[in-house]
Amino acid sequence: MERIISVLVENKFGVLARVAGLFSARGYNIESLSVAPTLDPTTSMITIVTVGDDRIIEQIMKQLNKVVEVLKVVDMTETSYLDRETALIKVHTRPEHRDEAMRIADIFRAKIVDSSPTTYTIEVTGDVDKVEALINMLQPLGIKELIRTGRVAIAREAKVPSRRESQAAKA
Amino acid sequence: MKKTGAEIFVESLKQEGVKVLFGIPGGVVLKIFDVLHQQKDVEVVLTRHEQGAAHMAEGYAKATGKVGVALVTSGPGMTNIVTGLADAYMDSVPMVAFTGQVSTNLIGNDAFQEADNVGISRPCTKHNVLVKDVRDLARTIKEAFYIARTGRPGPVLVDIPKDVSTEKAEFKYPDKVNLRGYSPTYDGDKHQIKQAAEEILKAKKPVIYIGGGALFSDAAHEILEFAEMTQIPVTMTLMGLSAFPGGHSLSMGMLGMHGTYWSNMAMHYADLVIAVGARFDDRVTGKIPEFCPEARFVHIDIDPTSIRKNVEAHIPIVGDVKTVLRQLNVVLRSMDGNQREIKELRRPWQKQIAEWKQAHPLKYHQDEKSTKPQYVIEELYKLTHDKGIIATDVGQHQMWAAQYFKGAKPRTWLTSGGLGTMGFGFPAAIGAQKAYPGELVVCITSEGSFQMNLQELATAATYNLPVKIVLLNNGFHGMVRQWQDLFYDGRYASSYLGKIPDFVKLAGAYGIRGLRALKPAEVEPVLREGLKHKGPVLMDFPVYPFENCYPMIPAGAAQHEMVLEDPPKLTKAQRGRVAKKKPEEGEGVLPA
Numbered sequence: 001m002e003r004i005i006s007v008l009v010e011n012k013f014g015v016l017a018r019v020a021g022l023f024s025a026r027g028y029n030i031e032s033l034s035v036a037p038t039l040d041p042t043t044s045m046i047t048i049v050t051v052g053d054d055r056i057i058e059q060i061m062k063q064l065n066k067v068v069e070v071l072k073v074v075d076m077t078e079t080s081y082l083d084r085e086t087a088l089i090k091v092h093t094r095p096e097h098r099d100e101a102m103r104i105a106d107i108f109r110a111k112i113v114d115s116s117p118t119t120y121t122i123e124v125t126g127d128v129d130k131v132e133a134l135i136n137m138l139q140p141l142g143i144k145e146l147i148r149t150g151r152v153a154i155a156r157e158a159k160v161p162s163r164r165e166s167q168a169a170k171a
Numbered sequence: 172m173k174k175t176g177a178e179i180f181v182e183s184l185k186q187e188g189v190k191v192l193f194g195i196p197g198g199v200v201l202k203i204f205d206v207l208h209q210q211k212d213v214e215v216v217l218t219r220h221e222q223g224a225a226h227m228a229e230g231y232a233k234a235t236g237k238v239g240v241a242l243v244t245s246g247p248g249m250t251n252i253v254t255g256l257a258d259a260y261m262d263s264v265p266m267v268a269f270t271g272q273v274s275t276n277l278i279g280n281d282a283f284q285e286a287d288n289v290g291i292s293r294p295c296t297k298h299n300v301l302v303k304d305v306r307d308l309a310r311t312i313k314e315a316f317y318i319a320r321t322g323r324p325g326p327v328l329v330d331i332p333k334d335v336s337t338e339k340a341e342f343k344y345p346d347k348v349n350l351r352g353y354s355p356t357y358d359g360d361k362h363q364i365k366q367a368a369e370e371i372l373k374a375k376k377p378v379i380y381i382g383g384g385a386l387f388s389d390a391a392h393e394i395l396e397f398a399e400m401t402q403i404p405v406t407m408t409l410m411g412l413s414a415f416p417g418g419h420s421l422s423m424g425m426l427g428m429h430g431t432y433w434s435n436m437a438m439h440y441a442d443l444v445i446a447v448g449a450r451f452d453d454r455v456t457g458k459i460p461e462f463c464p465e466a467r468f469v470h471i472d473i474d475p476t477s478i479r480k481n482v483e484a485h486i487p488i489v490g491d492v493k494t495v496l497r498q499l500n501v502v503l504r505s506m507d508g509n510q511r512e513i514k515e516l517r518r519p520w521q522k523q524i525a526e527w528k529q530a531h532p533l534k535y536h537q538d539e540k541s542t543k544p545q546y547v548i549e550e551l552y553k554l555t556h557d558k559g560i561i562a563t564d565v566g567q568h569q570m571w572a573a574q575y576f577k578g579a580k581p582r583t584w585l586t587s588g589g590l591g592t593m594g595f596g597f598p599a600a601i602g603a604q605k606a607y608p609g610e611l612v613v614c615i616t617s618e619g620s621f622q623m624n625l626q627e628l629a630t631a632a633t634y635n636l637p638v639k640i641v642l643l644n645n646g647f648h649g650m651v652r653q654w655q656d657l658f659y660d661g662r663y664a665s666s667y668l669g670k671i672p673d674f675v676k677l678a679g680a681y682g683i684r685g686l687r688a689l690k691p692a693e694v695e696p697v698l699r700e701g702l703k704h705k706g707p708v709l710m711d712f713p714v715y716p717f718e719n720c721y722p723m724i725p726a727g728a729a730q731h732e733m734v735l736e737d738p739p740k741l742t743k744a745q746r747g748r749v750a751k752k753k754p755e756e757g758e759g760v761l762p763a
């Protein structure tokens with residue numbers, strides 16, 4: 001099963017290598033990986049998408065926790081979360097296809113961020129389903145180049161309970 | 172006052188209480204060696220190979236429980252300690268290795284003797300750091316020692332560029348470490364402990380399975396109390412040997428591939444296994460789906476990754492062995508004071524184990540002609556008994572030593588288990604001897620392993636470290652030959668060693684006493700004489716070359732499917748074949 005694991009680490013030289021090395025040394029998969037500093041510049045967040053059965057995921061979480069520079073490990077998939085990724089898609093646009101490309105971009109609320117006489121570069125942000133759907137739609141036009149950032153995820157805040165829920169709680 | 176990095180290095184080591192380090196100098200660490208040379212608190216043992224330095228640091232650490240220290244130069248100095256780091260990582264040995272590095276402005280330029288020390292060692296260290304600024308040096312050293320010895324111990328590498336050792340900074344050794352991502356758990360969860368206690372009192376066929384963690388935690392006393400109070404039989408892994416007295420009536424000796432028949436049978440039929448600082452290695456479990464089919468597991472380990480890695484844990488307890496067992500013993504005492512009842516409850520199980528033991532004891536046949544390796548070890552055990560420290564190399568001799576030595580005191584058994592590093596034993600013995608110059612330290616080895624680090628004979632001679640080497644000389648990579656006997660129709664592919672040095676002469680060349688026992692009757696006198704000798708001594712025991720080590724769980728088999736002796740159809744034919752072929756001209760099993 002696919003999991004999104006958020007790993008908060010010390011923002012130090014070599015930490016990413018240790019985390020990535022742990023995956024390769026133990027034969028775990030990395031489907032995607034993204035790293036950037038957090039609000040606190042001394043820490044970085046590594047978001048890893050991986051697959052494995054429960055036992056493997058448990059080992060991955062424990063092994064990550066063991067790394068001295070790792071401060072916190074959260075399996076986002078266990079919580080309620082939002083995930084996003086950005087893709088830049090360069091499509092071939094023959095004159096008869098330019099309108100079609102623009103329409104597709106519109107439907108997905110994607111932006112055309114660069115254009116040349118023969119191409120558009122489309123930027124899209126969304127969850128995986130949305131990004132994949134857009135790619136599928138653009139495929140027939142001919143995709144010249146595709147770059148994806150890998151996914152990042154954030155936990156949802158607890159919802160404000162609906163009126164019915166809070167009444168049920170009182171009862 | 173400001174100090175140079177080299178001075179800070181030495182001052183920091185003193186603060187850590189380091190008495191000795193093992194190493195070899197080179198360009199980028201000359202400044203550090205120069206400062207070391209001008210003081211007396213930290214002694215330097217100059218080894219003959221960096222691998223030797225790393226294993227000496229391990230031997231020192233295993234014997235004392237303190238952090239072992241090695242110091243080597245950049246490039247080849249560092250790459251030469253990689254085996255030692257990997258060995259220490261697998262066996263959780265607390266060690267800090269300092270490596271020299273080219274100056275910070277040259278890093279990445281393929282400078283002379285540059286290597287990516289941190290990159291190379293990353294997968295085989297618990298932690299590693301490149302120090303880029305002399306102002307970080309003291310703190311980094313403090314953290315390195317702290318990380319190496321706390322939690323699950325392990326090797327830490329600190330890489331020091333040349334300019335960091337010459338530049339100056341204010342020196343103040345920090346009194347605390349502040350590592351927000353690192354805080355091992357020592358106390359066990361109370362609820363889990365209570366549950367474990369309940370199961371322990373109920374169990375009819377329980378086994379205590381002790382691993383290396385019990386030694387790292389210095390928990391021998393707590394284990395003894397736990398086992399005696401509950402009357403549960405105890406088995407130990409190769410790494411756990413000496414944590415519980417081998418001669419105790421509850422001891423079943425080692426379990427696993429070459430463990431005793433009765434401990435493996437007990438595990439197989441157990442209804443409760445209490446794993447204490449052990450990690451369910453494949454040499455212990457055999458075929459996992461058939462491992463302890465009837466048992467529930469209580470698993471005490473300080474490292475959460477060890478729990479549920481290979482085997483389900485019904486009651487996992489993350490924590491330090493000593494602390495958890497203290498907690499557990501208190502609960503057990505409060506829950507049941509009735510010793511007689513417990514003894515009654517356990518009696519049938521103990522009787523069953525005694526029957527297994529009687530049915531298939533450890534055995535070998537010693538005739539008058541050729542010495543059996545087991546015989547040498549038994550004779551050695553008779554002479555040394557509970558005295559001294561044993562270090563072994565890797566192979567059949569290691570397994571026989573594990574079977575026949577019944578260690579009574581913790582930290583008297585030094586061996587390489589996880590990595591199984593041939594060449595570990597002799598330098599490890601030197602390291603232990605350096606820690607305890609007055610104690611008896613014996614290295615049990617064989618010609619294959621010994622030749623992997625025999626250059627350290629010069630170190631033993633130089634520092635007059637009176638290690639007693641007992642070399643079981645079978646002319647083969649015996650353990651490999653045994654597998655070829657059993658699984659490759661006796662084709663001895665590259666396991667026959669051919670020309671073997673005359674070890675007595677070799678010892679003499681290093682100015683060390685050499686002795687040899689050519690027949691069984693000479694074994695005991697040679698051992699006696701060797702052990703009595705004041706300095707280092709090498710005792711060569713040409714032994715029967717085709718002896719195989721039993722019992723054995725063949726690879727892929729389950730615990731209760733132990734092979735107890737050579738399969739009859741294989742033995743004669745194979746040996747005939749080999750005898751016809753060897754020894755060839757100029758070669759021989761016995762030294763020329």
Ligand SMILES: Cc1cc2nc3c(=O)[nH]c(=O)nc-3n(C[C@H](O)[C@H](O)[C@H](O)COP(=O)(O)OP(=O)(O)OC[C@H]3O[C@@H](n4cnc5c(N)ncnc54)[C@H](O)[C@@H]3O)c2cc1C
Binds near residue numbers: 262263324381429450
């Ligand atoms: C030729 C050869 C044959 C072998 N045959 C056998 C055999 O027949 N039987 C056998 O048992 N082994 C055998 N071995 C060794 C085997 O490969 C493993 O090294 C060994 O079984 C591991 O021992 P262990 O489980 O005690 O773990 P160790 O490697 O000693 O690990 C210790 C465990 O304790 C934990 N720990 C550390 N400190 C603490 C603490 N303070 N509190 C709590 N937990 C702690 C660690 O996290 C770890 O999980 C053989 C090796 C060789 C080379």
Ligand SMILES: Cc1ncc(C[n+]2csc(CCOP(=O)(O)OP(=O)(O)O)c2C)c(N)n1
Binds near residue numbers: 564569621643
């Ligand atoms: C460095 C290293 N290389 C290879 C091996 C594989 N190996 C395991 S046991 C063994 C043979 C050991 O021979 P020896 O030291 O003579 O001991 P014996 O088995 O004869 O007692 C070998 C080659 C190893 N464990 N370590």
